[in-house]
Structures are given as C-alpha cells and as structure tokens.
Amino acid sequence: MQSFQLYERASTVSDKFYTHGDWQKGYQSLKQEFDYWIDDIEGQIPTELNGTLFRNGPGLLDVNGQRIHHPFDGDGMISRISFSNGRAHFRNRFIRTSGYVEEQKAGKILYRGVFGTQKSGGWLANAFDFKLKNIANTNVIYWGGKLLALWEAADPYRLDPSTLETLSKEHFNGVLSEGEAFAAHPRIDSSYSNAPRLVNFSIKPGLSSTITIFELDVTGKIVQRHAHHVPGFTFIHDFAITPNYCIFFQNPVAFNPVPFILGMRGAGECIKFQPNRLTRVIVIPRNPQQKGVQILETQSGFVFHHANAFEVGDEIVLDSICYESLPEVEPESDFRQVDFDAIKPGQLWRFHLNLKHRNVQRELLESRCCEFPSVHPTKVGRHHRYIYMGAAHLETGNAPLQALLKVDLESGERQLWSAAPRGFVSEPIFVPRLGSKKEDDGWVLALVYDSTYHRSDVVILDANDFHKGAIARLHLKHHVPYGLHGNFTFEVFLANS
Numbered sequence: 001m002q003s004f005q006l007y008e009r010a011s012t013v014s015d016k017f018y019t020h021g022d023w024q025k026g027y028q029s030l031k032q033e034f035d036y037w038i039d040d041i042e043g044q045i046p047t048e049l050n051g052t053l054f055r056n057g058p059g060l061l062d063v064n065g066q067r068i069h070h071p072f073d074g075d076g077m078i079s080r081i082s083f084s085n086g087r088a089h090f091r092n093r094f095i096r097t098s099g100y101v102e103e104q105k106a107g108k109i110l111y112r113g114v115f116g117t118q119k120s121g122g123w124l125a126n127a128f129d130f131k132l133k134n135i136a137n138t139n140v141i142y143w144g145g146k147l148l149a150l151w152e153a154a155d156p157y158r159l160d161p162s163t164l165e166t167l168s169k170e171h172f173n174g175v176l177s178e179g180e181a182f183a184a185h186p187r188i189d190s191s192y193s194n195a196p197r198l199v200n201f202s203i204k205p206g207l208s209s210t211i212t213i214f215e216l217d218v219t220g221k222i223v224q225r226h227a228h229h230v231p232g233f234t235f236i237h238d239f240a241i242t243p244n245y246c247i248f249f250q251n252p253v254a255f256n257p258v259p260f261i262l263g264m265r266g267a268g269e270c271i272k273f274q275p276n277r278l279t280r281v282i283v284i285p286r287n288p289q290q291k292g293v294q295i296l297e298t299q300s301g302f303v304f305h306h307a308n309a310f311e312v313g314d315e316i317v318l319d320s321i322c323y324e325s326l327p328e329v330e331p332e333s334d335f336r337q338v339d340f341d342a343i344k345p346g347q348l349w350r351f352h353l354n355l356k357h358r359n360v361q362r363e364l365l366e367s368r369c370c371e372f373p374s375v376h377p378t379k380v381g382r383h384h385r386y387i388y389m390g391a392a393h394l395e396t397g398n399a400p401l402q403a404l405l406k407v408d409l410e411s412g413e414r415q416l417w418s419a420a421p422r423g424f425v426s427e428p429i430f431v432p433r434l435g436s437k438k439e440d441d442g443w444v445l446a447l448v449y450d451s452t453y454h455r456s457d458v459v460i461l462d463a464n465d466f467h468k469g470a471i472a473r474l475h476l477k478h479h480v481p482y483g484l485h486g487n488f489t490f491e492v493f494l495a496n497s
C-alpha cells in the first residue's frame with residue numbers, strides 16, 4: 001500500500017505525459033479472435049472513406065503464460081478494419097504459421113526468437129538450435145489479388161482477405177524457394193510506366209551480404225529479380241525507391257554470433273552498434289541492365305525506417321528516421337522496463353545523396369522523437385510535401401509515441417494530434433480522398449491504445465487539419481497490442497462478401 005502511494009505521488013510530480021504502467025498494458029497478449037460491426041463511435045465515419053485497413057503486429061506476448069523476450073518475437077496477428085458507407089467492421093485473426101500452430105498445440109515455446117526468446121531449460125537447451133520460426137508479424141499488404149503477411153527473414157504467408165484464414169506460404173510461382181526471405185517493407189511505385197509496381201527486397205547477411213531486388217506487376221507476378229553483393233555485414237529493415245534507384249542504409253553494426261550459437265542470446269541481440277563507423281548508403285539501379293552499385297558514406301547513425309525518396313538532377317533526396325545510436329539489448333533485461341530517458345530519440349533527417357560527386361549532406365528536419373513515417377501513396381519515389389508520423393507528446397526528449405504529427409516540408413508548419421496522457425499511437429496511414437488533387441486531401445488512420453479503458457480506438461483525422469481533432473473515434477471492444485505496419489486498400493473486404 002505504501003509503495004502504491006509513493007508511486008502515485010511520484011507520477012503526479014513527474015514532468016512526463018505518460019506513466020510506464022499505462023504504456024506497458026498495451027503489451028498484453030490478445031488471445032481472442034473477434035468479428036463485429038463497430039457500434040461505439042464518437043463522431044462520424046466519412047461516407048467517402050471506403051476500403052480496408054489491414055494491420056499486422058505481435059498478437060501474442062506470451063505462449064500459454066511463458067513470456068516472449070521481445071515484442072518482435074510475437075506471433076503475427078492481423079487486424080482488419082473495413083469501412084463501408086459510413087460504417088466500420090473489425091476482425092482479427094492470428095496467422096496460422098507452422099510455428100504458431102505447433103506452439104499452441106504444445107502449450108509452450110518451442111522455438112528460439114531472433115530477439116532473445118528462448119526455450120525453457122537455459123542456454124544448454126538453446127545452444128546449436130538454429131531453427132527459425134517464421135512469425136509473419138511485421139507487415140501486411142494486398143497486392144495482385146493476394147493478401148500477404150510479411151516477416152523479413154522468411155517467405156510471406158498468404159491469407160484470404162475476406163475471412164483472414166491462412167492459406168499457404170506464397171512463393172510467386174516458384175520464384176521464391178521454401179524459407180527464402182522477402183522483406184517486410186515493400187514500396188508501391190504507382191506510376192511506373194503507367195502501371196503500378198510493387199518493389200521489395202531481401203537480405204542475405206554474412207561477411208559480405210547479398211541484396212536481392214524484386215519487382216512485381218499488378219497481377220502479383222515477379223517480373224524482375226536481381227541480386228547484388230555488398231561488402232560487410234548488413235542489418236537492413238527498410239529501403240526507399242525512386243523511379244530509377246533502390247536506396248539502402250547499411251547501418252554501422254557488427255555481428256558476433258558466438259552468444260547466439262551458444263544459446264545465450266537471440267541473433268538480433270548479437271548486433272552491436274559501432275558509433276565510430278560511418279553509415280554506408282547503397283544505391284542500386286532498378287534496371288538490372290544498368291550496372292554500377294554506388295556506395296556513399298555519411299555520419300554514423302541507425303535507421304530502421306525511411307519516409308520517402310525522390311530524384312532531383314544528380315541527387316537523390318531521402319527522408320529517414322535516424323537514431324544517433326542504437327542501445328544494445330541486454331539478454332537479462334525486460335523490454336517492458338525500458339528507460340525511455342536513457343535512449344536517444346528517433347528524429348527525421350533529410351539526406352542529399354549526390355551521385356555525381358559521391359557525397360552526402362544531411363539536415364535535421366524534425367527533432368521531436370518520431371517513428372513510423374508515411375506519405376501519400378502516389379508520392380512514393382516522387383517529391384512529397386507532407387510526412388505523417390507517430391511522435392512523442394513533448395517536443396524534446398525520448399518517450400513512447402502518443403501523438404500523430406503532420407510535417408509540411410514546404411511551409412514548415414507542424415500539426416500535432418495527441419492522445420496523451422493515457423493514449424499511445426501506432427503507425428499512421430494516409431488515405432487519399434478519391435479524385436483529390438491536393439496532397440493532404442484525405443484522412444489519417446491510426447490505432448490508438450487507450451490505457452484508461454484498456455482498449456484500442458481506430459482514430460480518423462482529417463489530414464488537411466489535425467487541429468480540429470479526431471473526426472471519428474471508433475472504440476473497439478478490446479485492446480490490440482501495439483502493432484508494426486499495415487496498408488490500406490480501396491477494396492472493401494467483409495466476412496461474407
């Protein structure tokens with residue numbers, strides 16, 4: 001009781017806009033699978049907003065009570081919000097990966113996770129076990145008539161978009177082999193020769209690394225595949241495209257596999273940031289006939305996500321969320337206890353890659369802690385004016401994402417919508433109004449965890465004006481654990497359609 005009172009007092013004098021306890025609750029497993037029309041709504045869903053928002057993320061943070069070590073190791077769960085004529089329907093389903101099915105049947109953890117989840121029995125039970133569990137938990141995209149759940153270290157899982165039933169692994173008519181990697185960050189080039197293309201990549205890390213680039217046409221067929229070898233170990237999660245190039249950041253990290261081999265750490269925990277080394281920027285032509293991979297260098301830093309890139313003359317302009325350093329994950333530590341103040345925030349930087357003079361200039365665009373950047377879908381690879389991101393409530397310091405931030409790169413204006421003190425946001429997705437001409441004419445959709453009621457809301461903002469507040473707030477009947485990425489399609493998928 002006494003410690004509770006102390007905690008209460010401490011939180012009231014704190015200058016923070018959140019409590020650790022509230023934030024942690026968003027990391028509870030959601031075991032149930034739901035299917036219902038959302039009827040608890042504040043505001044109004046725009047009748048012009050029709051389509052389906054698919055989201056992916058770890059749905060389970062434990063297996064039958066056995067905690068996983070890091071959310072990145074959690075089994076993928078799809079949440080689907082279908083918008084139809086002013087109404088919205090929710091459905092969630094776990095992806096029945098073979099690992100998920102086996103572990104649910106066994107009622108315990110059977111696989112080591114990349115981010116430190118171990119089988120019980122200590123390091124001896126884990127040493128020399130290199131079996132990989134494809135958890136399909138990072139992104140979900142509807143492309144070429146297929147709904148694909150993506151995880152960067154293995155092959156995609158194909159789902160039925162109407163029922164969310166897991167169908168099979170997707171190998172694109174045998175182009176991918178069993179278990180072959182296909183990254184979780186595809187980019188859609190919407191104006192490639194008047195027919196959109198989906199561009200994605202895969203990484204095969206090693207002493208030197210192989211980057212393979214895939215291009216898929218609108219029917220979902222892989223029409224181009226080319227591989228490139230680059231020196232050194234790579235840890236690359238995302239990339240950016242322009243009409244002519246793919247751009248990758250080779251973060252300055254070293255990999256020591258020994259603790260992984262000996263069963264003491266997950267492979268992802270053996271990656272160590274090297275602050276004294278430069279970041280390499282790898283620029284690969286999209287046309288395989290065009291030779292010449294270029295490698296430029298810039299200051300040390302760590303990038304998970306890029307917002308967008310575009311070409312201006314000899315230059316590629318690239319906007320990315322960059323961290324000054326990446327803290328090492330200690331195997332004994334619990335991610336729920338993370339000290340936000342001890343970590344450097346992600347910030348939005350602009351990189352000017354000059355391909356002629358082979359140099360890089362960079363400038364800080366936004367110093368507020370931010371992550372999960374997105375732009376208008378037809379601006380991918382082209383000049384963009386606006387970026388939408390998850391952001392901290394306060395302008396300075398590092399904190400959980402509690403706000404949605406719109407950055408206008410032309411006027412410099414910022415618009416912030418905040419769910420603080422008790423709400424926590426996920427990746428914002430911009431949906432254009434059909435037939436719109438203005439780049440910010442549309443809506444921003446995000447799932448927001450409301451710790452007051454331990455439930456999640458689907459929040460709809462008018463992208464043109466965040467200041468008027470949410471135009472609709474759809475209260476779900478339950479929470480959705482903090483997710484990773486998702487995509488919107490204008491096709492409406494419903495259970496019985």
Ligand code: CO
Nearest residue numbers: 237238305485
């Ligand atoms: Co990502």
